[in-house]
Amino acid sequence: METQELLGFMGGLITTGGFVPQVWRLFKLKSAVEISLFFTVFFVIGISFWLVYGIVAGLPSVILWNSITLILGMSMLYAKVKYGGPIHDK
Amino acid sequence: METQELLGFMGGLITTGGFVPQVWRLFKLKSAVEISLFFTVFFVIGISFWLVYGIVAGLPSVILWNSITLILGMSMLYAKVKYGGPIHDK
Numbered sequence: 001m002e003t004q005e006l007l008g009f010m011g012g013l014i015t016t017g018g019f020v021p022q023v024w025r026l027f028k029l030k031s032a033v034e035i036s037l038f039f040t041v042f043f044v045i046g047i048s049f050w051l052v053y054g055i056v057a058g059l060p061s062v063i064l065w066n067s068i069t070l071i072l073g074m075s076m077l078y079a080k081v082k083y084g085g086p087i088h089d090k
Numbered sequence: 091m092e093t094q095e096l097l098g099f100m101g102g103l104i105t106t107g108g109f110v111p112q113v114w115r116l117f118k119l120k121s122a123v124e125i126s127l128f129f130t131v132f133f134v135i136g137i138s139f140w141l142v143y144g145i146v147a148g149l150p151s152v153i154l155w156n157s158i159t160l161i162l163g164m165s166m167l168y169a170k171v172k173y174g175g176p177i178h179d180k
Binding site: 003004007008010011012013014015016017018019021022024025026029031032033034035036038039040041042043045046047048049050051052053056057059061 | 093094097098100101102103104105106107108109111112114115116119121122123124125126128129130131132133135136137138139140141142143146147149151
């Protein structure tokens with residue numbers, strides 16, 4: 001694997017991997033008051049743009065990891081809506 | 091600006107932008123118990139890899155936004171250490 005793709009693969013693996021314990025934690029604590037609703041919404045939208053960017057640019061690491069991160073991002077958004085406390089509390 | 095770079099620019103702007111209210115919220119609430127320590131540590135490491143990936147691959151959007159996200163990631167890590175509750179509580 002080329003250095004460039006290895007760096008992207010590692011970056012994606014570690015960053016995306018880090019979201020798993022974060023999502024797990026929200027569902028374990030059944031609490032997401034500290035999580036910003038703006039963050040979760042922007043994150044899902046932003047990651048979608050990165051995914052299309054990866055497809056257009058033909059970058060395997062960007063495609064792979066942003067697909068998985070998108071799912072984790074949507075789980076965080078779900079946790080925020082379900083456990084985030086009063087909805088006006090952004 | 092090429093479509094590819096525009097997508098990357100938008101992806102970075104929205105994703106990174108979303109972190110600002112998240113970091114702000116942790117410092118406002120002075121609480122980061124829901125934030126996973128694994129997430130913040132992995133995030134900082136992972137984003138560093140993405141930054142080097144962007145430099146090696148010569149991708150302006152990846153370089154720009156991962157530099158800013160790295161700073162925001164380190165602020166989240168600081169907030170977790172400062173307000174995250176008992177350190178063993180990952």
